[in-house]
Amino acid sequence: MAIRQILRAGHPVLEQVAEPVVDPTTDAIARIVGDMIDTLDAAGASGIAAPQIGVSLRLVVYFAPSQRCTARPGDDPLDLTVLVNPQITPVGDARYEDWDGCLSFPGLRGRTTRWERIRLVAWDLDGARSERIVGGAHARTVQHECDHLDGVLYPTRMTAASSLGFVEELTDAGRMTPRISVRAKAHLRGQTALLDRLRRAGVTLV
Numbered sequence: 001m002a003i004r005q006i007l008r009a010g011h012p013v014l015e016q017v018a019e020p021v022v023d024p025t026t027d028a029i030a031r032i033v034g035d036m037i038d039t040l041d042a043a044g045a046s047g048i049a050a051p052q053i054g055v056s057l058r059l060v061v062y063f064a065p066s067q068r069c070t071a072r073p074g075d076d077p078l079d080l081t082v083l084v085n086p087q088i089t090p091v092g093d094a095r096y097e098d099w100d101g102c103l104s105f106p107g108l109r110g111r112t113t114r115w116e117r118i119r120l121v122a123w124d125l126d127g128a129r130s131e132r133i134v135g136g137a138h139a140r141t142v143q144h145e146c147d148h149l150d151g152v153l154y155p156t157r158m159t160a161a162s163s164l165g166f167v168e169e170l171t172d173a174g175r176m177t178p179r180i181s182v183r184a185k186a187h188l189r190g191q192t193a194l195l196d197r198l199r200r201a202g203v204t205l206v
């Protein structure tokens with residue numbers, strides 16, 4: 001498929017409420033997911049939502065790399081996963097603050113407060129429903145990506161606008177630990193059901 005241009009903040013598609021996916025099992029949806037995987041891998045990030053490549057559909061591709069997991073409950077690593085029409089609800093009332101970043105705001109980070117644990121319901125490309133409880137950094141990624149489906153970008157979740165800064169400055173100042181770049185395709189090898197589905201749809205990753 002193709003590495004697509006990532007829309008930056010200010011583009012109207014990023015502010016729209018995305019449409020539900022009517023049928024997750026079509027080849028057309030698999031092709032969009034193929035582009036999302038290629039684009040995510042090239043960007044070295046851990047999550048992307050379809051509106052970021054200009055497709056206003058409720059689709060997320062993400063993974064939870066072990067090197068970013070915290071000791072918080074439910075913060076478990078997860079290989080590359082497609083979320084179709086995801087729904088999240090908080091589990092408990094605990095929230096916590098941490099750094100947030102977004103491919104649509106390149107080079108920037110800001111402090112946001114998000115739920116510590118959430119229940120996540122979603123469908124996959126075979127139309128199978130899954131439900132799991134996730135926490136910590138894993139849950140923060142899911143909340144960030146699901147916000148994109150509602151046209152919500154992380155600055156509106158920021159605890160204080162004054163925390164916004166550039167990655168290089170924040171890390172030089174010791175206010176943020178440097179992020180390790182992560183590659184989506186390294187977290188795809190064991191995902192045989194997803195790889196099968198993409199293959200059947202004629203999707204070749206670049």
Ligand code: NI
Pocket residue numbers: 101102103104144145148
């Ligand atoms: Ni984002």
